[in-house]
Structure formats: C-alpha cells, structure tokens
Amino acid sequence: MKAAVLRAYREPLSLEEVDLLPPQTGEIRIRFAASGVCHSDMTRIEGARPSPLPIILGHEASAYVEELGPGVEGLQVGDRVVLSFLYDCGRCFFCRSGHPNLCEVGVGMLRNGTMPDGTTRLRKGDEVLYHMTVSSFAEEAVVPARCATRVPDELPMDVAALIGCGVLTGTGAVFNAARVSPGDSVLIIGAGGVGLNAVQAAAIAGASVIVVSDINPDKLAIARDFGATHVVDARTEDPVAIARDLTHGRGVDFAFEVIGRPATIRQCHDAIRPAGTAIVVGVGEVGDCCEIDTASLPFSEKVLTGTLYGGARPGLDVERLVDLYLNDRLRLDELITRTYRLDQINEAFHDLHEGRLARGLIRYE
Ligand code: COD
C-alpha cells in the first residue's frame, strides 16, 4: 500500500510502498476513506518531541473495515468506522476509574508508536512506527478493533474523519473536562481545527459569553459563525482585558488554551475569575514552562489543568457527536477548507503552516 512516511525531522514526507502485516488478536485491517491534517501531525514533523523514525503520521480518520483479526467482535467487513487514537484497555487503573483517555496501555502506545503488544504491523524492510495509533496518511492500516466505532451510512466519510481528533478533542474539552453549563462565560484561545470545535460546543452548552482569541482574522470569522459572541484579534488586542470587561471585571468561568504555548496558557490563567478553571488542550515543547504568581493561588482558588483527548470516552462520544451532526446541531462540513490527494500531503502541511486551513482533508476515494 502507499503511505506518506516521515524519515527525517523537518523534511517533506516521502510517498512510498509500505507492507502491512495481517491483523493480530483484537485487531482489524482498515482502508482509509479520509484523514484530517491536524497540527499535532505538523508538530511531529517539526521534531518538537523527537522520537524514533520512520513513522507514518495521521491520526484523524474514517475508514472501511477490510479484515478482522482473531477474536474481534461487534464489527464486520465493510463497516464504516471512525478511528480514535487513544486505545483503552478496559483493565488498567485509569480505564476502571472512569478515565479511559488516560489508559496506561493507550498512552504508552502514543509514546512508543506501537500496537498494544509493543510491536507494529507496518514494514519497509524494518519496522515502521505508528503515529498516534492510527497512521492515516496511508491507504490502509492495522489498528486495534477497540479504536474503531461503527457509524451510520448517512454520515459522510469526509466529516466522519474529523470526529476522531479535532471534534472529539475540542468538544470534549467543553462537554467533558469543563462541563460548561448554560450561562457560563468562556474564553477560547486558538481557533484552529480543534479550537473551533470548542467554540461550537460552548454554544451548544449554552454559554452566555464566548470570547475567542486568534491572530488570524479568517479563523475569527469562522469562530463568529460557529457561535463566538466576541472575537479578539490577539495581534492588536488583549484577550485577558476583554474577557474581564465582558464579565463584570471578574474574569471568565472557563478558559481553554488550544495552541500549546506558555504565553497563551498564562493568558488563560489570568483571564479566569477566582475559583474559575483554565484548561490546557495544546501540548507545548518539552521543557516549556509558564510562570504563575504563587502567592495569589490561595486567594484566587483558580484551577489550572489540562485535558487529553477532551476527556473523551472514545466510542460513546463518537456516537453522541454523530447524532449531534445528523440532527443539525454540530457543524462539521464548514470545517473542511480544502481536500487533497495523498500525493499532495506536503502541500497540505504548507497550507496548514500558512494558516489557510480550518481543516485540510486527505481523501482516498
Ligand atoms: N493567540 C491566539 N491564537 C493563536 C496564537 C496566539 N498567540 N498563536 C497561534 N494562534 C492560532 C492560530 O492562528 C491557529 O488558528 C490556532 O492558534 C491553532 O490552530 P491549528 O489549526 O494550527 O491547530 P489545531 O487546532 O489543528 O491543533 C491544536 C492543538 C492544540 C490540538 C495541537 O497543536 C496540539 O497541541 N496537539 C497535541 C495535543 C493533543 O494530543 N491533542 C489531541 C490530538 S491533536
């Protein structure tokens, strides 16, 4: 099968023939329909958190089931599925205590680029590693069946792809991590493919004030369309001051950082009210630090935390988001700025880097 392989950091992906081993117990072979191009893929190319290579990137995808490994139940060949990049083993402490997004096995797979057994099914002579369990910049993959959720025929495969990362992460931060309630005030910093989903989730949740900060006017225009009540051009305006002005000087109930930079994390902490919560979605570079005035902590009771994969319960949340979309409550078509073929993948990353995309989508059919 054809795949776009990362062989060296900060170099274009190379289009190659890669071999796929058959699915092992609990695994399936899938043929991709579409894959979103997420900033996390680009972060990997830039080598901010270097790990062994070669690797096949891509982690936000829809696909068809082609082959079932031994012991797979609940899926059939031909099923249309959305992939989630976080495997949940169902047995570890975190799975059993209601945090499947922090599954010890799943997080280990993200770190090591493997399947649950610590090896991969991708070969080019030697072993090729997975990026975030899915490796969707390829025609096919072998993945754990637990990472595939069947979706109805009415759901277009283009928008289905986005659900696996950007939509689950962005909406999950609001619905699961923050549990935003009607009337809450919210600040969202970073209105990219993930942040825009936090914006529409805040609107669905009934937030009264939804302030969105970005440095790209095109993203701010989409944010307004997606339910932002106020937009801030962070090149010339201060999101913290504006968030306070809009909340009687108190600060917002919740602030979400959807970029992964110390300066914008600090803005979120500054913008929340006493006993408010700042939630970091973006992952920065190893060693990045953010200064917080410690003396203010007991007086302010502010909470600064993070969320991985929007605290998703992968299968369940995919089903709920599909229903929201099919009932016209969640907008996904508008997120797709441009589609590409796999051999245009480097162009897609260029466009993402230039800020031209809400989401770029690789189409395989
Ligand atoms: N102030 C406001 N907005 C800014 C600033 C700033 N100083 N700098 C950049 N931005 C805006 C950009 O203009 C852009 O609109 C947005 O921030 C970033 O959007 P994208 O589309 O480039 O990025 P996304 O939405 O695809 O990804 C953002 C993440 C935070 C999810 C991603 O980069 C990340 O950190 N991923 C790792 C975390 C993780 O694993 N998440 C789940 C899988 S992605």
Ligand code: ZN
């Ligand atoms: Zn992603």
